Amino acid sequence: MSLGAQLPALLVLAPLAASALTFIAGRNVDRYVALGCAVVNTALAVALAARVLDVGAWRYEVGGWGAPLGIDLVADGPAALFVLLVAVVGLAVTVFATAYFHRDDPNAYGNGHFWTLWMFMWTSLNGLCLTGDAFNVYVCLELVGISAVGLAALKGDARALRAGARYLFANMLAAMTYLLGVALLYSATANLDMAMLRVVLAEGGPGESGAAVGIALMVAALVLKTALVPAHFWLPSAHSAAPTPVSAALSALVVKGTYFALLRIVLGMTPPGFVPGLNVLLGVLGAVAIIWGSIQALLQTRIKQFVAYSTVAQIGYLFIVFPLAGAGADVMSLALGGVLLHAATHGLAKSGLFMAAGSLMDRFGTDDLNRMRGAARTAPVLTMTVALAGVTMMGLPPSGGFGSKFQLATASISTGQWWWAVALGLGGLLAAAYMFRVLAIMLSGPADALAPADAAIRLEWLPLGLALAALFFVFAAPLVNELAAIGPLLASGAVTP
Amino acid sequence: MRDRIRVVPLVAAIALFAIISSTVLDLPRESAGLSEEMIGGAAAIHVNNVVTAVLLDFRGYDTLLEISVLMLATVAVLSLRDPRLGTRRRLTGTADLILRSLGEAVTPIMMVVAGYLVWVGSTKPGGAFQAGAVLGAGGILLALTGWVRPSWARHSVIRLVLSVGLLAFIAVSVTPILAGRTLLDYSDDMRHIVLLILESILTLSIGASMLSLFLASASGGEEDEEAS
Amino acid sequence: MSTYLIYAVGGALIFSIGTYALLAQRHIMHKVIGANIMGSGIFMVLIALGKRTPDGVTDPVPQAMVLTGIVVTVALTALGLSIAKRYYTLTGLDDLDQDPPACDGR
Numbered sequence: 001m002s003l004g005a006q007l008p009a010l011l012v013l014a015p016l017a018a019s020a021l022t023f024i025a026g027r028n029v030d031r032y033v034a035l036g037c038a039v040v041n042t043a044l045a046v047a048l049a050a051r052v053l054d055v056g057a058w059r060y061e062v063g064g065w066g067a068p069l070g071i072d073l074v075a076d077g078p079a080a081l082f083v084l085l086v087a088v089v090g091l092a093v094t095v096f097a098t099a100y101f102h103r104d105d106p107n108a109y110g111n112g113h114f115w116t117l118w119m120f121m122w123t124s125l126n127g128l129c130l131t132g133d134a135f136n137v138y139v140c141l142e143l144v145g146i147s148a149v150g151l152a153a154l155k156g157d158a159r160a161l162r163a164g165a166r167y168l169f170a171n172m173l174a175a176m177t178y179l180l181g182v183a184l185l186y187s188a189t190a191n192l193d194m195a196m197l198r199v200v201l202a203e204g205g206p207g208e209s210g211a212a213v214g215i216a217l218m219v220a221a222l223v224l225k226t227a228l229v230p231a232h233f234w235l236p237s238a239h240s241a242a243p244t245p246v247s248a249a250l251s252a253l254v255v256k257g258t259y260f261a262l263l264r265i266v267l268g269m270t271p272p273g274f275v276p277g278l279n280v281l282l283g284v285l286g287a288v289a290i291i292w293g294s295i296q297a298l299l300q301t302r303i304k305q306f307v308a309y310s311t312v313a314q315i316g317y318l319f320i321v322f323p324l325a326g327a328g329a330d331v332m333s334l335a336l337g338g339v340l341l342h343a344a345t346h347g348l349a350k351s352g353l354f355m356a357a358g359s360l361m362d363r364f365g366t367d368d369l370n371r372m373r374g375a376a377r378t379a380p381v382l383t384m385t386v387a388l389a390g391v392t393m394m395g396l397p398p399s400g401g402f403g404s405k406f407q408l409a410t411a412s413i414s415t416g417q418w419w420w421a422v423a424l425g426l427g428g429l430l431a432a433a434y435m436f437r438v439l440a441i442m443l444s445g446p447a448d449a450l451a452p453a454d455a456a457i458r459l460e461w462l463p464l465g466l467a468l469a470a471l472f473f474v475f476a477a478p479l480v481n482e483l484a485a486i487g488p489l490l491a492s493g494a495v496t497p
Numbered sequence: 498m499r500d501r502i503r504v505v506p507l508v509a510a511i512a513l514f515a516i517i518s519s520t521v522l523d524l525p526r527e528s529a530g531l532s533e534e535m536i537g538g539a540a541a542i543h544v545n546n547v548v549t550a551v552l553l554d555f556r557g558y559d560t561l562l563e564i565s566v567l568m569l570a571t572v573a574v575l576s577l578r579d580p581r582l583g584t585r586r587r588l589t590g591t592a593d594l595i596l597r598s599l600g601e602a603v604t605p606i607m608m609v610v611a612g613y614l615v616w617v618g619s620t621k622p623g624g625a626f627q628a629g630a631v632l633g634a635g636g637i638l639l640a641l642t643g644w645v646r647p648s649w650a651r652h653s654v655i656r657l658v659l660s661v662g663l664l665a666f667i668a669v670s671v672t673p674i675l676a677g678r679t680l681l682d683y684s685d686d687m688r689h690i691v692l693l694i695l696e697s698i699l700t701l702s703i704g705a706s707m708l709s710l711f712l713a714s715a716s717g718g719e720e721d722e723e724a725s
Numbered sequence: 726m727s728t729y730l731i732y733a734v735g736g737a738l739i740f741s742i743g744t745y746a747l748l749a750q751r752h753i754m755h756k757v758i759g760a761n762i763m764g765s766g767i768f769m770v771l772i773a774l775g776k777r778t779p780d781g782v783t784d785p786v787p788q789a790m791v792l793t794g795i796v797v798t799v800a801l802t803a804l805g806l807s808i809a810k811r812y813y814t815l816t817g818l819d820d821l822d823q824d825p826p827a828c829d830g831r
Contacts, residue, residue: 020663064682120565158815176767207525506748526727
């Protein structure tokens with residue numbers, strides 16, 4: 001077996017080994033272990049995407065057993081794209097964190113265990129993207145959940161602990177619900193491999209209703225973990241109480257990871273219409289999330305809460321693909337390409353926005369938006385980052401947000417479901433409203449006092465780079481669409497390696 | 498106020514019960530599941546206990562990530578430890594004569610039981626998790642009698658013990674890749690001895706994790722502690 | 726009527742009781758215990774449904790799933806308890822609905 005074919009396994013094992021090594025390494029070495037791992041991981045992710053583009057999707061039989069006996073990993077286009085997104089944003093977060101945690105006492109945040117938790121999170125996100133097994137999704141989800149709660153509560157003050165506890169209870173509820181769902185699914189079908197389940201479920205049989213209830217429970221659990229309205233209650237406090245690098249990772253990556261599991265289960269595993277009304281319900285909740293999240297973002301007075309509610313809104317766009325399932329292959333490839341493009345763009349822009357917001361917060365010594373007047377003059381690079389990320393949130397050209405909304409709207413209208421396009425448009429307008437409100441404060445004078453930039457300059461240029469990448473991401477759309485078309489999410493039912 | 502029945506959760510719980518129980522009643526009354534394939538596969542690799550074969554062979558990847566979950570939880574709990582707590586505390590407040598004698602008498606037996614559980618795992622119910630739980634319980638007894646300090650995870654040796662299980666598992670699962678096979682595809686002639694060694698190391702780490710999970714939460718209390 | 730159904734329906738009942746506790750109770754410890762009760766219910770459902778094989782040999786896959794589930798539950802519980810403990814030491818509060826006194830508003 002060639003080394004290239006081993007990439008799915010290496011992408012999980014490399015950060016896993018780094019997790020254990022950072023724990024042993026001690027406080028002076030751990031950040032360099034993490035940085036090294038981030039670089040290796042990014043190289044592996046690029047290699048995975050290149051190989052998927054070159055030879056197409058493949059299945060990796062862990063232990064050499066093959067499904068249904070063993071667990072199969074799936075390396076396809078969407079997985080490669082998400083792994084690449086995790087790698088790029090992860091590398092940026094790692095570099096940002098080396099500067100961020102350097103300024104403070106390294107022991108202050110989580111007794112110095114940030115790096116181990118962060119490497120575990122990276123492991124679990126890669127694992128979640130690459131797995132093809134419905135029960136393995138559960139184990140990966142718990143790794144994501146526990147590392148996310150640990151990181152969200154890292155500051156250890158009352159606010160962070162309260163947010164972490166809420167996040168943990170949401171995770172507990174989701175964990176138990178998912179486990180029950182997968183138990184019912186297995187009991188009804190005697191299979192756990194998602195590609196095989198697609199075939200089994202399409203054939204139907206005596207366990208059909210049990211499988212449908214099981215899938216509904218699994219989807220409910222993932223919706224809770226992805227913070228789709230009305231299950232978003234834990235997100236704003238958890239994402240805003242965390243240290244800035246963690247906020248960026250949580251908002252840009254963690255909800256995307258759980259969303260990707262949802263894509264695999266709803267589009268890849270479940271035949272359209274198998275669970276009655278499920279896909280339309282997800283679409284409706286997505287549309288509600290776009291509107292509700294945007295309105296909430298408009299009302300926030302604290303900068304990190306504002307960014308977190310904007311995440312609630314942006315998550316909504318990702319769910320517009322589900323009600324279109326079952327339409328023709330060309331519509332679905334347009335829609336799937338659209339959501340993947342949106343996920344990637346939002347991941348880049350939101351991580352940049354959160355880093356800029358956190359830096360502004362540290363510079364002004366407050367998280368109150370109304371006391372950040374004149375930031376455009378005193379902290380021009382950070383303000384520029386917020387503005388550029390805002391262009392992406394609004395979906396103006398040439399941002400990736402424009403491309404994704406355009407594709408989703410075209411797909412909706414071509415199936416006659418024009419109302420989704422209305423929600424997309426309204427979301428863009430509301431995003432413009434909440435971004436301009438914040439920018440108006442930052443551009444107004446007289447300037448509020450702010451602390452001098454003591455940290456390394458990369459704290460300012462790194463988020464700007466991410467926001468710029470998102471701004472021109474529409475030029476990557478052909479590549480994203482090509483990746484979206486490779487694999488079982490579109491060409492369903494392909495079991496053979 | 499605290500004990501008032503809440504309507505919405507109550508309705509949700511009743512609805513859940515109705516849905517799940519009717520689903521369970523609706524499932525086919527007979528289903529072989531994957532037991533035939535699993536039993537056949539376990540016989541082919543000469544493992545007598547099918548559940549052990551599922552955990553270490555067929556779904557060994559799940560178990561690798563499960564060990565990770567345990568270590569991750571330990572690290573997360575350690576990250577929440579109050580840094581102001583001293584390192585010279587003991588949980589001796591509860592250690593009376595009876596508890597101390599019990600600890601001295603029972604702990605060696607627990608260690609033997611843990612060793613037995615690892616050994617027996619390939620043929621009967623048992624294995625690293627059960628053995629680790631017993632070992633961890635023995636450790637908790639030692640902590641309650643003041644032998645182990647709550648701050649023990651700050652020692653680099655203990656950190657090594659906590660992570661060596663995961664590292665060993667990673668090493669065992671990556672080795673086949675170097676030989677051109679897939680992850681966790683152990684070679685047949687070495688599998689029994691390799692897995693036995695792996696399970697023994699895992700037992701140590703799992704036991705240490707269990708004890709750390711207990712100590713991290715126990716260390717905050719006031720009346721349990723006194724400086725030694 | 727097969728015996729396994731008694732355990733499966735009983736497991737569903739236990740799961741629902743745990744769900745109520747997790748959703749309705751305010752005390753953090755009660756919530757953590759509620760999640761554990763949910764887990765026990767699921768494990769009972771899994772074991773019961775694995776007993777449906779024609780030859781009476783228990784399906785090993787649900788058993789392995791239960792073992793994994795137990796470890797995950799242990800991990801979640803330990804994290805929940807240590808967050809609860811730290812939160813209580815800091816604020817003197819044992820539920821999440823009240824605003825902590827030292828916490829600036831939110």
